[in-house]
Amino acid sequence: MRLIYVLDALVICSWLVGASGAAISNAKVAHLAAVAMVALLWIAVLSLKGARQSQILGVGSDEYKRVLEASLLTAGLVAISVLAIGEPLRAELVLLGVLPGMVTICLERWLLRRILHFRARRGAVLSRVVVVGAANDISYLVRQIRNKSASVYEVVAAVEDTGTSLQLPGVFVSYNFDDLDSLIEAHGADAVMVAGQLQAGSAAVQNLGWDLEATGTELILASSLTNVAGPRIKLRPVEGLPLIHVDPPSFTGTRWWIKRLIDVVLSTVALVVLCPLLGVIAVAVYLDSPGPVIFAQRRVGKAGEGFVMYKFRTMVADAEQRLDELKNFNEGAGPLFKLHQDPRVTRVGTFLRKFSLDELPQIFNVLRGDMSLVGPRPPLRNEVEAYEYRTFRRLLIRPGLTGLWQVNGRSDLSWEESVRLDLYYVENWSVLGDVIIMWHTFKAMVRPAGAY
Incomplete structure (x- = not known):
């Protein structure tokens, strides 16, 4: 500090x-x-x-x-x-x-x-924490901390207060709430993180805060408002009762028009700057295998409206017809079809996919307004037909050329994690957040992961 x-x-x-x-x-x-x-x-x-x-x-x-x-x-x-x-x-x-x-x-x-x-990566963190709560809540919180906040928090112990069996590799787990003080001392923890509702009720959290005052240990409450970010949450105390107000997500207004203006300006500039590269890739695709240079596919956009999405062709021309013979080997998550070693992918296509260069023609979709530079992954119609109720919220905004799914592992993500990231973006998007995602996308293209 x-x-x-x-x-x-x-x-x-x-x-x-x-x-x-x-x-x-x-x-x-x-x-x-x-x-x-x-x-x-x-x-x-x-x-x-x-x-x-x-x-x-x-x-x-x-x-x-x-x-x-x-x-x-x-x-x-x-x-x-x-x-x-x-x-x-x-x-x-x-x-x-x-x-x-x-x-x-x-x-x-x-x-x-x-x-x-x-x-x-060498073991230094800002805070060592003990997590308390129910098994499912603890498991989810620990997983997210390790994936996203490993440099800030290290979970050194956990107290599972419902008596359910809980296994966390590398983390000592106790099933007795009375062990909390000794765990804090033994592991040198400087924070206690409450994951969800405690079995003893809300009074237990208040008592826990009082008990931690004497030790100077910080108390952190993990919000149960899944996918809702801090800027949308406001605390309003009324007669000693802390009420949490959750602002609705923004899909209209000035910020929305700024997002569209950025899409138009940056996509126009990108087309001008990348024109030579687009030409080189087009020639390489044409010479590599017979078939069209551009692969056009129907996708589902904002409000469930269909549009034609453009990509450089990375597979053989009859790839769609050969899909049935490969379905039994599917390695994709949920309704997605993916193969690490797909025999339909061409030599040039392998290179384009690795560095996400096959996605560049989607800049035309952004300029036309079918897509945005940043947004949820554009789904196929059969994927949308398999959506659960909450998953339809992905369709509240335009799909993106890139997004949280692109910079967090792409095809290596599970279906549930992919949906969670898209829903988080829909609920909490911002102009600055879009800029940060675009920056991380550039880094992902230089050091690709999960692209195949």
Whole structure:
């Protein structure tokens, strides 16, 4: 934590001093004081926005969001002061100081996150936790922590309070709630995480919080609101009763139009920039095997409406006709058909699939409005016919060229995990989240996993 304070301060001071170089060289005391005040304001706003809270460090996009919000608020306050005061404040402090400094702080946090993940692979974590709750809740929570938050939390022990058999590799499991204090001490835990409803009821959570006060151990409650992210959850205490308000997901309004504008602009730019590459791939597909260069397939889009999705052909021309003879060898999850070694895939197709280059023609679908750059995976009609009730929520927004499924393993995902990721995106999408997913997609293309 202290390292983050120091690094933030160094970045802020460096950019503000650099933006005010001319004035400082003339040793204007008033301007030096103004620069110092802006630096202190920026550091304070970062703290007020919670950009250094341990709960958000190392995982998710909330850390970056708070840095951006705090920096833009600082820029706004400085801009207003420039208009109101003039000298000694200058517009350069915003244009050449705060705005590029904001990007640098995000880069600093990204680098720290990489270091944190590197250390996590060698056993270093921010918090060691003991998980308490029912068997199913504990298993799900531990699995998600190991998959998504391994650099932040390490589950060192668990207390299963219903007496059900629970097996967690590498984790000591107790079935006696009275063992909690000794487990915390024995494993050096600094947090207790409650997974779902305790058998003893809500009073047990309150009593647990009181018991942990003396030890300085943090109490963390895992929300039972599956797939609902923090920004949609608001706590409103009414007469001592903490009520949780859940905002509905957003599928209209300004953010929705911004998402569409980004789709149009970036897809247009991508088509112009990638035109030579698209030409090279088209020639390679044409020369590799007989058949059309583009594979057109009916998919299901927003609100269940069908559309034609385009891809570079990666299989032999009669692949659809040969599907029946391979169905008994299906290795895909749920209603998906996948084979690690599909004999219908061509030589060029193998390369294109590995680096997701076969998906590039879908940029035309994005420009047309059939798809978005980021969204749920575009399903086939037979997949939709096998959907359960909740799975239909995938169709509330346009399917994506990429998405959480693309950057979390693709074909290596189970059907349940693929659905969960898509539903999470539908419920909690944001413009900044889309940008982060696109960045992770680029990394996934460079270092592919689960693509075949």
